[in-house]
Amino acid sequence: MWLTLHSPLAVCQGRQLDLRVESSTKSVASEKPAPIRGPENFMQHLSDQEIQRRHKLEELEKLGVEAYPSELFDVTFYAKEILDNYHPELNNFQEVSMAGRLMSQRVMGKASFAELMDTSGRIQLYVNRDEICPGEDKTLYNNVFKKLLDLGDFIGVKGHVFVTQMGETTVHVTELKLLAKALRPLPVVKEKMDEATGQKVTYDAFTDPEQRYRQRYVDLAVNPQVRDTFVKRTQLVQSMRNFLNDKGYLEVETPILQPLYGGAAARPFKTHHNTLDMTLYLRIANELYLKRLIVGGFDGVYEFSKDFRNEGMSRFHNPEFTQMELYVAYKDYNWMMDLVEEMVERVAMTLHGHTEIQVGANVINFQRPWQRLTMFEAIEKYTGKAIGDMDEAALRATAHELHVKLDPSMGKAKIIDEIFGEHVEPRLIQPTFITDYPVEMSPLAKKHRDRPGLVERFEAICNGKEICNAFSELNDPIDQRQRFEEQLELGKRGDTEAMVLDEDFLRALEYGMPPTAGLGIGIDRLSMIMTNSNSIQDVLFFPQMKPEKLD
RNA sequence: GAUUCUGUAGCUCAGCUGGUAGAGCAGUACACUUUUAAUGUACGGGUCCUGGGUUCGAAUCCCAGCGGGAUCACCA
Numbered sequence: 373m374w375l376t377l378h379s380p381l382a383v384c385q386g387r388q389l390d391l392r393v394e395s396s397t398k399s400v401a402s403e404k405p406a407p408i409r410g411p412e413n414f415m416q417h418l419s420d421q422e423i424q425r426r427h428k429l430e431e432l433e434k435l436g437v438e439a440y441p442s443e444l445f446d447v448t449f450y451a452k453e454i455l456d457n458y459h460p461e462l463n464n465f466q467e468v469s470m471a472g473r474l475m476s477q478r479v480m481g482k483a484s485f486a487e488l489m490d491t492s493g494r495i496q497l498y499v500n501r502d503e504i505c506p507g508e509d510k511t512l513y514n515n516v517f518k519k520l521l522d523l524g525d526f527i528g529v530k531g532h533v534f535v536t537q538m539g540e541t542t543v544h545v546t547e548l549k550l551l552a553k554a555l556r557p558l559p560v561v562k563e564k565m566d567e568a569t570g571q572k573v574t575y576d577a578f579t580d581p582e583q584r585y586r587q588r589y590v591d592l593a594v595n596p597q598v599r600d601t602f603v604k605r606t607q608l609v610q611s612m613r614n615f616l617n618d619k620g621y622l623e624v625e626t627p628i629l630q631p632l633y634g635g636a637a638a639r640p641f642k643t644h645h646n647t648l649d650m651t652l653y654l655r656i657a658n659e660l661y662l663k664r665l666i667v668g669g670f671d672g673v674y675e676f677s678k679d680f681r682n683e684g685m686s687r688f689h690n691p692e693f694t695q696m697e698l699y700v701a702y703k704d705y706n707w708m709m710d711l712v713e714e715m716v717e718r719v720a721m722t723l724h725g726h727t728e729i730q731v732g733a734n735v736i737n738f739q740r741p742w743q744r745l746t747m748f749e750a751i752e753k754y755t756g757k758a759i760g761d762m763d764e765a766a767l768r769a770t771a772h773e774l775h776v777k778l779d780p781s782m783g784k785a786k787i788i789d790e791i792f793g794e795h796v797e798p799r800l801i802q803p804t805f806i807t808d809y810p811v812e813m814s815p816l817a818k819k820h821r822d823r824p825g826l827v828e829r830f831e832a833i834c835n836g837k838e839i840c841n842a843f844s845e846l847n848d849p850i851d852q853r854q855r856f857e858e859q860l861e862l863g864k865r866g867d868t869e870a871m872v873l874d875e876d877f878l879r880a881l882e883y884g885m886p887p888t889a890g891l892g893i894g895i896d897r898l899s900m901i902m903t904n905s906n907s908i909q910d911v912l913f914f915p916q917m918k919p920e921k922l923d
Numbered sequence: 924g925a926u927u928c929u930g931u932a933g934c935u936c937a938g939c940u941g942g943u944a945g946a947g948c949a950g951u952a953c954a955c956u957u958u959u960a961a962u963g964u965a966c967g968g969g970u971c972c973u974g975g976g977u978u979c980g981a982a983u984c985c986c987a988g989c990g991g992g993a994u995c996a997c998c999a
Contacts, residue, residue: 483956
């Protein structure tokens with residue numbers, strides 16, 4: 373059957389518009405759904421289930437049941453509270469009012485079982501015809517509940533809690549109200565306890581990654597573990613925020629639209645301000661602004677910062693991502709390592725109650741202290757090569773021996789980085805601080821106090837991936853200017869990610885910045901580890917996707 | 924960007940060597956007052972991603988395109 377439908381807007385707002393269902397199938401092949409009225413001239417093919425639900429909407433209206441009532445529905449308890457705390461001998465929860473989606477319905481004549489899902493979880497409902505319809509009129513049960521409600525509809529119920537013969541804590545419903553009708557069917561995911569293994573078996577899970585990411589609302593509605601991941605992400609952020617606030621640091625906000633992008637090596641998104649007629653960039657980092665605040669006299673500032681990088685996407689990269697950057701005056705990178713350990717250990721405890729976390733096939737233990745290795749020590753440990761004193765030619769030969777691919781444009785620092793990335797990083801599963809990087813790769817870090825050619829920088833590596841990056845911040849304005857100049861040279865040679873010179877930032881440094889330790893920690897990557905997620909898309913509500921074709 | 928896999932009913936998937944589509948759940952109808960993947964009986968539901976091509980005939984083979992996944996490259 374072809375269904376012809378006016379625009380969704382028209383359907384929602386004016387149910388008096390009839391839904392025409394043409395019963396003559398295929399008899400007139402050329403007959404197409406009539407064009408839809410409305411601003412977009414939008415057409416839509418509806419499935420039979422969607423048509424049925426729209427008809428039910430009309431039926432409800434005829435019965436005087438509002439499908440989308442305005443007034444509030446008073447919720448007094450959540451499912452989880454009841455399941456955790458109900459005791460038959462206490463006879464508690466004898467007056468409850470709950471709301472949520474109807475997720476399953478098992479009608480057995482004059483009585484039914486159903487499942488209600490609220491924000492805390494699912495609970496079973498028992499609906500008895502003669503109790504929700506005490507009088508002669510059994511419409512509410514026979515028509516509304518049994519026929520006109522669908523899985524996915526929001527309902528409110530009042531009743532009392534009891535335990536069924538099967539031992540299931542259940543709400544015995546005495547009042548039932550439709551709160552919002554769902555016009556599209558939700559995927560139905562079913563679970564069963566496997567007697568043999570004691571494991572929950574899931575049937576017909578909603579698993580297609582494309583649909584899960586594009587329609588996250590469905591994913592969340594139907595896959596409870598997805599919700600849990602995002603709750604953990606929020607707890608992670610809150611735990612870090614509490615930790616930093618307890619230390620007296622100030623949470624701040626700095627510009628997302630920046631006239632110059634800086635603080636990292638990356639290609640930016642570019643936009644335009646009409647009134648000022650100027651180019652602006654979405655920030656790739658907020659480092660240079662936070663340092664200006666240190667110049668201004670704040671001793672500790674931090675920001676959870678959405679940053680934007682116009683680069684490739686992968687399971688570790690999304691064009692917009694979140695970092696927490698922290699700058700603390702009068703400290704150095706050794707001090708910052710202690711802080712990172714303490715903070716991340718605290719996060720693990722907050723989320724899991726212990727420091728050992730299953731990530732893929734590995735168990736990662738965040739308990740302090742973490743291993744600390746200089747970059748040269750790490751390379752020696754994993755390759756047997758002591759490269760600390762090598763010149764470029766020797767490094768090149770060593771890289772060759774180690775089967776690390778190089779190209780001629782690479783300098784010393786890049787070669788070292790390649791060796792590290794190839795042979796060391798993937799093997800660092802337990803949290804490890806790698807310290808003391810070559811100066812060429814770190815234009816904003818302070819020169820090492822006693823090792824020429826290196827800077828006071830560390831990264832924490834975990835599960836084979838960088839999770840943070842920190843320095844003793846460069847506060848010598850002359851040195852900083854030189855480093856920027858070197859970046860400009862790289863830029864001229866075609867490095868699209870070289871930093872640009874920020875004259876105002878240099879001016880700030882010239883007024884004097886105290887010695888400062890700085891940190892950037894990747895919230896998405898840390899969330900991936902803390903929630904055992906394999907892809908960044910699993911810790912972002914709405915990961916970037918190519919536009920969907922809606923025709 | 925490269926390689927590779929993939930796109931069939933609302934969801935999860937079958938559909939061999941080409942003969943215009945099947946299952947389970949979901950839906951509809953009937954029965955059933957403590958079930959739980961409820962059950963029983965019956966019924967409906969598909970632009971087989973899109974566009975070309977080969978063929979008497981394409982979900983199936985070929986080409987191109989558009990989505991998506993994985994791996995690699997890029998990304999300190």
